[in-house]
Amino acid sequence: MQLLYFGWVRAKIGISQEEIELPAGVSDVRTLIDWLQERGNTHSEALEDLSVIRVAVNQEMAEMDTPIAANDEVALFPPMTGG
Amino acid sequence: MIKVQSEDFDIGGEISRMTKDNTAIGGLACFVGLVRDLAGEAKINSMTLEHYPGMTERQLETLEAEARQRWPLQDVLIIHRYGKLMPGDRIVLVVTASSHREASLQSCEFLIDWLKTKAPFWKLEDTQSGAKWVAARTEDNKAADRWEKS
Numbered sequence A: 001m002q003l004l005y006f007g008w009v010r011a012k013i014g015i016s017q018e019e020i021e022l023p024a025g026v027s028d029v030r031t032l033i034d035w036l037q038e039r040g041n042t043h044s045e046a047l048e049d050l051s052v053i054r055v056a057v058n059q060e061m062a063e064m065d066t067p068i069a070a071n072d073e074v075a076l077f078p079p080m081t082g083g
Numbered sequence B: 001m002i003k004v005q006s007e008d009f010d011i012g013g014e015i016s017r018m019t020k021d022n023t024a025i026g027g028l029a030c031f032v033g034l035v036r037d038l039a040g041e042a043k044i045n046s047m048t049l050e051h052y053p054g055m056t057e058r059q060l061e062t063l064e065a066e067a068r069q070r071w072p073l074q075d076v077l078i079i080h081r082y083g084k085l086m087p088g089d090r091i092v093l094v095v096t097a098s099s100h101r102e103a104s105l106q107s108c109e110f111l112i113d114w115l116k117t118k119a120p121f122w123k124l125e126d127t128q129s130g131a132k133w134v135a136a137r138t139e140d141n142k143a144a145d146r147w148e149k150s
Helices: A007-013 A029-039 A041-046 B011-020 B055-070 B101-118 B138-145
Strands: A002-005 A017-019 A054-057 A060-062 A073-077 B002-005 B027-034 B042-051 B073-081 B083-085 B090-098 B121-127 B130-133
Touching: A002 A007, A007 A041, A007 A073, A007 B121, A007 B130, A029 A041, A029 A054, A029 A073, B002 B055, B011 B027, B011 B073, B011 B090, B027 B101, B055 B073, B055 B101, B073 B101, B090 B101, B101 B138
Parallel strands: A002 A073, B002 B073
Antiparallel strands: A002 A017, A054 A060, A054 A073, B027 B090, B042 B083, B042 B121, B073 B090, B121 B130
């Protein structure tokens, strides 16, 4: 699975992308975020306040209950500021 | 048409290209977003726009399709820049063309409102008091929400 980070989420985590094996027990966005929060300091700090985290799965906006599979591209980022 | 690019755009040239071969166009509306020189009290030295290549194009295409579905439009152009920009630089161009003015004016406003909250861009301002990520504004969310269909 490809994980991508943008904006201050990328800055806080310290990397823009990483490749991971789908962890056991991860089946949707919520369980992926739970798993990431447990991984370490920068991830847990960046994902501390979920009210300011947006998620896209395979480049489509996703919700907490959106399913995630092994070959998905999942992006985590702050609310968008286009225009 | 959607263009995501780092280079600047020529507003007059883009409009001329759009209208040259389409005489069904009776009017067009144009919005140009620029980099301001102030963030609150702090002077801005530059602004860097980060985006999500691939998803950006998909989202903008979805927005164009939505506008075309809601209004009878002859043409739509959205150009959005990324990279490091200076105060006064152009960031975004939205042009909507229709036979009558109402469709172009309304759809142009709709597109820029939805671009603000639905296009995957993030802005980092380099100011006198340091670098700062631009936060999403409540007003922008409200402006976008009024176009949601109930």
